[in-house]
Amino acid sequence: MAVEVVLKVKEYPDGYEFDLGGFVVPNNGSVKLDDDAELSFVARHRKNIKDYFANNEAVEIKGTPKYSTKQVEEMYPTPVVEAIPSPYLEEEGTGSTTEGGDGN
Amino acid sequence: MATVPGLGGGGSLGVAFETTMGTYVAPVTYVPILSETLDYTSTPYTSEQIRQQSIRSDAQPSYYHVEGDVEMEVDPNFLLYFMYAGRHNVTKTGAGPYTYKFVPNSAGTGSTAAGTTTEKTLSVTVVKNGEIFGFTGCVLSGFEIRVDTDTGILMATLNLMGLAEATAVDPTEAWVAPILYGADSHRLYMDAAGTAPTFASVDVNHDGLRFGVNFNCTPQNRVRADRSASYIAFGITEGTINTSLDFLTRADYDAFKAVTKKAIKMESLHGGVTLAAATDGVRVQANNFFYNTYRIPLQGMGDLITAEVEGEMLGITGGDAYEVHCKSAVSIT
Secondary structure, eight states: OOEEEEEOOTTSOTTOEEEOSSSEEETTEEEEEOHHHHHHHHHHHSSOHHHHTTTOTTEEEESOOSSOHHHHHHHSOOOOOOOOOOOOOOOOSSOOOOOOOOOO | OOSSOOOGGGOEEEEEEOSSTTSOOOOSEEOOOSEEOOEEEEOOEEEOOOSSOSSOOEEEOOOEEEEEEEEEEOOHHHHHHHHHTSSEEEEEESSSSEEEEEEEOOOSBOOOOSSSSSOOOEEEEEEETTEEEEEEEEEEEEEEEEEOTTTOOEEEEEEEEESEEEOOOOOOOOEEOOOOOOTTSEEEEEEEOOSSOOOOSBOOOEEEEEEEEEOOOEEEOOSSSOOBOSEEEOOOOEEEEEEEEEOOOSHHHHHHHTTOOEEEEEEEEESSSSTTTOSEEEEEEEEEEEEEEEEOOOOOTTSOOEEEEEEEEOOOTTSOSEEEEEEESOOOO
């Protein structure tokens, strides 16, 4: 299953090439991504191609992406940083006392 | 959201013209930069209440604006976006590629409007380690276009000042092939001052060139329920030219002493020897300037004798103090 990426950037002339993150599309043109290309895109951006370009008015994705949002999340879950445990501290004797200060 | 530190190379900067000054617009073009320093700029108020103590007792957020510099290799496709945000009158000619000519005007504040001949404000979106920063109402508060003396590459420093930081959308970057002007791209001309100097012959005695303009912008905050700036005010325009000249004769030195008015033009081009013939290019031109510094030290036994020169641009009756031209395939409408 392939998706077609259509690009229309109104400020640039026809044919002007744009790198959309791993593949090049000519302005006012389109490019088809096969399954391998789509997988490379997902690996690079950690997002489904339709989700990635959702906010980009210049890009239209035709067809159904091979990988759904949920599948991409399962392939690339957000890493959880392991909490560093506190070092063990020996208890001090009676603890410190505080004298009255000047308020500063 | 990143959970590990990131590199600057993974970031991006995008710009878009605003329809309404200060209202965020998602990027329409992504600018390959070398660095940026855009920042929320504010000095919080700290209270020095006298309450039997010698340390400030409270802090409150104060007025703020956004400010910073963008460093980039000059590319006419992107330079023109920033030039539109300066205090400039603009003309657009050609049928593709297009030539945009920017000349100074006397507007008091930044503003934005549709069309090819009007000044505009920018929304600038910067992505740093996956976090998105949006800056609105940005004007070009100054710029310097220079030939790097070590590499000969045409570089620019763009000073931006804006109204506020805004919630920005997560951008999806799209990059075009870079257009850089290397050491063999530049032609520099000198002439007497005039509204349309002839610039008949190329001058080959300049070691580097810095063409700088400062609009002396200040952020203006007003009494309203918002800490961000209300608008950016333009001040006096100051134009400077800095270079190092091979010292051959006293002619320029005598012109410095007499405050003789001169003109200078530098074109950086691809595909032609004039801007008209080129496929793309940038021209900077000062139509009326004088040398206000001209130092010719004998520095050492093995050192070339060069003149360290600074010039100041002036207005000219019936013409423009300076011009910046960008020839580009990009069509601003």
